[in-house]
Amino acid sequence: MTTPWMTYLLVPLIKIVVILVVLILLAAYLSWFERRILAFMQIRIGPNRVWPKGWLQAIADALKLFSKEDVIPARAEKLVFLLGPVLATAPALIVFSVIPFGPTDMFRLTDVNIGILFILGVASVGIYGIILGGWASNNKFSLMGGLRSAAQLISYEVPMGFAVVTVVLMANSLSLVKIVEAQKAQHVWFAFPGWLAIPGLIAFFIYFICGVAETNRNPFDLPEAESELVAGFHTEYSGMKFAFYFLAEYANMVVIASIATVLFLGGWLRPFPNVAALAFLDVIPPIVWFFAKVAVFLFVYIWFRGTFPRYRFDQLMALGWKVFIPVSLINLMAVGLGILLLGGPR
Amino acid sequence: MTERAPVHLSADSEEMEISFGPQHPATHGVLRVMVKIDGERIVETKPVIGYLHRGTEKIFERETYNGCIPHTDRMDYTAAATNNQGLVGAVEKMMGITIPPRAAYIRMMLAELQRIASHTIWLGTHALDIGAQSPFFYTFEEREKILDLYEEYCGARLTLNAMRVGGQPFDLPAGWTDRCRAFIDQLPAKIADWERLLTKNRIWKLRTVGIGVMSGADAIEWGLTGPPLRGSGVKWDVRKVFPYDHYEEMEFDIPIGTNGDTYDRYLVRMEEMRQSVRIVRQCLDRLPDGPVMAKVPKVIKPPKGEAYFSVEGPKGELGYYVVSDGTDKPYRLHVRPACFINLQALPELVRGHLIADLIAVIGTLDIVLGEIDR
Numbered sequence: 162m163t164t165p166w167m168t169y170l171l172v173p174l175i176k177i178v179v180i181l182v183v184l185i186l187l188a189a190y191l192s193w194f195e196r197r198i199l200a201f202m203q204i205r206i207g208p209n210r211v212w213p214k215g216w217l218q219a220i221a222d223a224l225k226l227f228s229k230e231d232v233i234p235a236r237a238e239k240l241v242f243l244l245g246p247v248l249a250t251a252p253a254l255i256v257f258s259v260i261p262f263g264p265t266d267m268f269r270l271t272d273v274n275i276g277i278l279f280i281l282g283v284a285s286v287g288i289y290g291i292i293l294g295g296w297a298s299n300n301k302f303s304l305m306g307g308l309r310s311a312a313q314l315i316s317y318e319v320p321m322g323f324a325v326v327t328v329v330l331m332a333n334s335l336s337l338v339k340i341v342e343a344q345k346a347q348h349v350w351f352a353f354p355g356w357l358a359i360p361g362l363i364a365f366f367i368y369f370i371c372g373v374a375e376t377n378r379n380p381f382d383l384p385e386a387e388s389e390l391v392a393g394f395h396t397e398y399s400g401m402k403f404a405f406y407f408l409a410e411y412a413n414m415v416v417i418a419s420i421a422t423v424l425f426l427g428g429w430l431r432p433f434p435n436v437a438a439l440a441f442l443d444v445i446p447p448i449v450w451f452f453a454k455v456a457v458f459l460f461v462y463i464w465f466r467g468t469f470p471r472y473r474f475d476q477l478m479a480l481g482w483k484v485f486i487p488v489s490l491i492n493l494m495a496v497g498l499g500i501l502l503l504g505g506p507r
Numbered sequence: 508m509t510e511r512a513p514v515h516l517s518a519d520s521e522e523m524e525i526s527f528g529p530q531h532p533a534t535h536g537v538l539r540v541m542v543k544i545d546g547e548r549i550v551e552t553k554p555v556i557g558y559l560h561r562g563t564e565k566i567f568e569r570e571t572y573n574g575c576i577p578h579t580d581r582m583d584y585t586a587a588a589t590n591n592q593g594l595v596g597a598v599e600k601m602m603g604i605t606i607p608p609r610a611a612y613i614r615m616m617l618a619e620l621q622r623i624a625s626h627t628i629w630l631g632t633h634a635l636d637i638g639a640q641s642p643f644f645y646t647f648e649e650r651e652k653i654l655d656l657y658e659e660y661c662g663a664r665l666t667l668n669a670m671r672v673g674g675q676p677f678d679l680p681a682g683w684t685d686r687c688r689a690f691i692d693q694l695p696a697k698i699a700d701w702e703r704l705l706t707k708n709r710i711w712k713l714r715t716v717g718i719g720v721m722s723g724a725d726a727i728e729w730g731l732t733g734p735p736l737r738g739s740g741v742k743w744d745v746r747k748v749f750p751y752d753h754y755e756e757m758e759f760d761i762p763i764g765t766n767g768d769t770y771d772r773y774l775v776r777m778e779e780m781r782q783s784v785r786i787v788r789q790c791l792d793r794l795p796d797g798p799v800m801a802k803v804p805k806v807i808k809p810p811k812g813e814a815y816f817s818v819e820g821p822k823g824e825l826g827y828y829v830v831s832d833g834t835d836k837p838y839r840l841h842v843r844p845a846c847f848i849n850l851q852a853l854p855e856l857v858r859g860h861l862i863a864d865l866i867a868v869i870g871t872l873d874i875v876l877g878e879i880d881r
Contacts, residue, residue: 203644301525305547305862380638380710383863390862470710471638473863474547 176270180257188411189219195463202467229400237397238297245294246398246405252287253412256280260419261338263429263448269338276337277325280420281318284375287409288314291377294406295394306393309383309474314375316481321371323489327364327496328424341428350427360499363492365425367485369458372417374481376410378462380469381477418458419451426454521545527865529558535632535869536876540853547861552854556847559880567840572598572672572807575840580666582842583878585628588614588621588657589820591670594840596751597816597827598672601809610674610799611752616687616790617660617669618752618818619783623694624653625821625873626776630701633773633870637714642701649697652690659683673803684791691787698780706774715770719856719868722767729852732845733823735872738775739767745819756793757786769871776873808835822846822873842881846874 193208193215200207209215233242259276262268273279288311295307329335332343344350374381383393390396395406422428429447472480528539537558543551563582567575579590592614599606606614627650631643654664659680661669669676705711721731726739736743744761746754762778764771809831817826823845832838849872856868 199640203641204648205644301523379640382638467641468704469639470634470705470708470714471863472710473714473861475861476713 173270177258180270181254184254184257184412184415185408186219187415188408189223191411191414191459192222192407193219194459195466198460198463199467202464223404226401226404231400231402232397234299234397236299238299241293241297242397243402245290245297246402246409247290248293249287249290249409250405250412252283252285252290253409253416255283256416257419259337260416260423261341261428262451263446268429268448272336272338274339275335277329277335277340277420277424280337280416281322281325284413284416285314285318287413290406290409291394294398298394298397300397302390303394303396306383306390306396309390310377310394312474313377313381313383313477313481316478317371317374317381317485320367320481320485320489321375323486323493324364324368324371325424327360327489327493330493330496330500331361337423337428341423341430344427345430350425350430350432360492360496361425363488364496365421367489367492368425369417369421369461371481371485372421373462373465374477376413376417376462378410378414379466380471382471383474383477414459414462415455418455418462421458422451422454522550525862529555535874538850538869538874538876538879540865540869542862542865544862547863549857549860549862549865552857552865554850554853556850556876556879559876561881563881564840564842567837569836571835572809572837575837576670577666577668579842580668581877582844582881583625583820583822583825583846583875584665585875586621586625586821587663587665587667588617588669589818589825591667592618592752593816593818593820593825593827595670595672596818597814597829598807598809600816601812601814601829601831602672602803602807604673604801604803606674606752606801607798608753608795609678609797610801612790612794613675613679613799614670615752615754615757616787617657617667619786619790620653620656620687622783622821623780624650626780627653629776629821629870629873630773633867633873634705636866636870637711639705639708639711642704645697645701645704649694656683656687656690659686671800672807674798674800676800678799684794687787688791691784691791694784695781698777702777706777712770714863714867715773715871716768717766718769718860718864719871720766720768721852721856725855726767726852729855730848731823731852733820733849733873734772734775734779735823735849735852737761738764738772740765745817745824749817751816751818754786757789759786769867772871806835808833817843820845822875822878823849842878844878844881846872846876847879850874850879 196218197207197209197215207215208218211217211221233239258270259273259279260269261272266272291310291314292307295303295305295310298304328340331347332340334340334343377383395403398406429451431442431445431450522543522545525542525544526539527542529537539555539558541553541555542549561581563578566578570578575594576591579594580587582590627646631646634640634642657667657669658664660683661667661677663669721729721735721739723739723741726736726741731739732743740763742761742763745751746757746759747761759782760778762775762782764775809829811831811833813828813830815826815828817824819825824843825845826843828839828841828843829837830839853868853872856872857865860868
């Protein structure tokens with residue numbers, strides 16, 4: 162007996178709570194995984210003390226940040242200073258409302274027919290959190306961090322958009338669910354669409370690199386480059402407000418990884434969805450495939466951090482405007498032309 | 508509305524003044540740099556020093572000559588052995604003491620290990636400043652092994668106090684040479700590992716090639732020594748031009764750069780580590796037997812007069828100018844610190860660069876504030 166009451170309020174509410182809890186825990190644990198993995202890459206041990214074997218480290222960190230004194234600098238713009246972390250965190254969490262974790266309605270909150278547009282729009286709001294937070298701190302280092310991130314995010318949003326449009330062309334839809342289903346129908350992952358493998362790969366790499374830049378992660382971590390700007394835009398933030406920026410960063414990493422999975426790696430589909438011989442892989446539930454792919458991306462994020470030095474600000478800009486934008490634009494045209502001439506991806 | 512911070516510069520100016528340090532993660536201690544920037548571009552820099560001033564040169568005047576040695580440890584605290592070497596060398600020069608060959612060989616080994624240890628810190632922190640996190644941990648592992656060797660020799664790891672006027676206070680402990688050789692044998696592979704992470708890395712090259720360029724002639728004008736001088740292509744090494752201990756018997760090359768930029772200084776230091784390995788290996792091969800202490804009076808009393816003696820420290824030429832009035836304490840003991848003089852070139856090196864380059868250049872000068880402020 163399903164009443165409208167249940168379908169439209171109760172079930173979505175439960176889903177929202179589940180998604181939020183899982184996501185926040187995932188972001189918190191991502192920081193723990195990062196520390197462990199980095200430690201192994203750097204011949205250290207990493208957090209292994211909090212019982213058992215350091216598994217509660219993420220919880221302990223959160224509790225510690227809760228109990229910290231919440232400092233608001235005397236000369237800060239109080240309202241904007243408080244608004245900063247909220248504006249940074251909320252969009253990162255909202256984006257998950259349209260991400261399909263599995264094939265059925267059960268695994269997603271909603272399927273918006275302009276899902277990818279919605280994501281790009283909402284995610285852009287997150288920039289305000291960083292700019293405003295950096296500005297409102299009334300600290301020169303914060304201000305510079307905020308300005309850097311504004312410039313960086315705007316520059317990298319463009320090639321990222323082009324890479325996404327490439328996929329939209331291939332799938333002929335803006336809905337994330339439809340995009341995955343199109344990959345199933347065409348028996349490919351859009352990272353290597355059989356008929357246009359190279360443009361697909363290029364779009365995939367551009368998307369992921371821009372994603373790393375969007376989340377201010379190494380080697381594009383200029384807004385918080387600790388050796389230059391102390392801690393960048395969040396220099397003055399402490400306690401829970403800092404924790405929210407932290408959460409936003411890690412949630413954004415999960416967002417980028419999830420979108421990359423959906424757009425390019427076939428979302429919840431198993432590898433080689435067209436090869437019947439691999440059908441035994443269907444034993445593994447789709448949601449596991451989804452999170453496994455996300456995990457691979459997250460590992461690469463951490464791997465980057467253990468390997469690369471940091472770009473300089475002007476070099477970052479040059480890379481974005483002089484390399485990624487032209488390449489992604491040409492790539493987009495190539496895909497468009499391919500679809501026009503070959504009569505669609507099939 | 509809360510009150511805004513006072514504005515330092517006129518309203519129509521785009522320039523902003525930033526105080527980097529003394530508590531800044533990348534200024535290597537307590538260096539403070541006042542930077543005037545236009546956007547991200549540096550207009551003017553002014554290093555502010557003195558936060559670690561301890562009056563070391565004045566303290567020297569109330570200590571006996573051997574009592575000065577521990578104070579030299581604390582100047583460039585990443586290179587205590589070469590600091591000791593310079594001071595005892597200066598006093599020995601005044602008194603006309605020739606130290607036994609075994610002592611000289613031990614000194615050379617300690618000094619070259621120290622050069623490697625100092626360069627490992629430099630590489631780790633320099634890479635960390637430029638954003639590469641991992642080399643820091645790899646280099647510190649090797650440094651740790653050197654410190655273990657030191658600990659075994661003299662009991663201390665950082666502030667060694669490992670030399671005396673007239674020779675060495677102790678002979679090498681049993682088995683030390685084997686452990687030293689084992690360390691030296693595995694080091695070149697590790698250095699190659701570090702180089703694999705950085706030398707051909709695109710981002711590393713973008714960040715270091717053409718940054719902080721100084722021509723050889725300019726470097727001489729500024730009085731630079733050590734890797735910053737050699738990176739600019741000037742073949743000058745105190746160990747070759749004024750050999751002390753037994754460096755004249757050692758075979759080693761002086762690596763030099765061509766462009767005088769941060770990348771060249773990086774390459775020079777990497778090669779210096781390999782050359783140091785070569786020197787330590789030769790020392791181990793030819794280590795003579797015999798006493799480690801020359802016959803010196805119990806109370807060191809150099810004759811009235813003065814002497815200047817310098818060694819090639821990891822950071823550059825480290826000189827000691829001693830004036831004696833014939834008593835057991837120096838009348839005046841001045842130090843020519845390599846870092847202090849190298850740091851003076853900072854404003855020149857970063858003019859017109861971006862803020863990120865300032866950090867790279869501070870790293871490439873390899874300064875230690877303990878020696879700058881003394």
